Amino acid sequence: MTGLSGPESARYAALLPGELKRVPLGALEAIYHLPSGLTHLxxxxxxxxxxxxxxxxxxxxxxxxxxxxxxxxxxxIEGDAPDESHERVIGQRLAELAELGLVQIVHPKAAPIAQQA
Structure with a gap:
């Protein structure tokens, strides 16, 4: 799909090994984020x-x-609306994980600014 913008077009990366401590709790999972000291369900x-x-x-x-x-x-993969794309659904979930600090948004490197004479 072309022309995407928003969470479905962003690039995401997992955190470094050891930054998250994960414990399954039945249908939920507790995740302790070591850098922040926060726990998420x-x-x-x-x-x-x-x-x-x-x-x-x-x-x-x-x-x-x-x-x-x-x-x-x-x-x-199903969204709330029958015609919602899989990429949009996953993009929204990835954006939520990024807001919690459980994944990183990877920004493309900015082009260097030319020095003025």
Whole structure:
């Protein structure tokens, strides 16, 4: 899909190993974020998205479309609206994880500013 903007077009990366301590609690998962000292409770599909991201090579970033390609064979992705794209649904979940500090948004490197004479 072209022309995407918003969470589904952003690139996300897992945090460094050891920054999150994860404990499954039945249908929920408790996640302790070591750098901030905050604990979060998350529900499906968030743990599965984090698992898929941590399985990538360290430092790798993925878009919602890329993450969908990684998990589509194992999960059914549905949004609130019947016509909502899978990429939009995953993008929204990734944005929520980023707001909690559980994944990083990877910004492209800005082009250097030319020095004026």
């Amino acid at each position: 998350i529900a499906e599909p968030m743990p599965d998205l984090l698992n898929a991201m941590t399985a990538l090579a360290p430092g790798s970033a993925v878009t919602a479309l890329g993450l969908h390609a990684l998990i589509a064979d194992r999960f059914v």
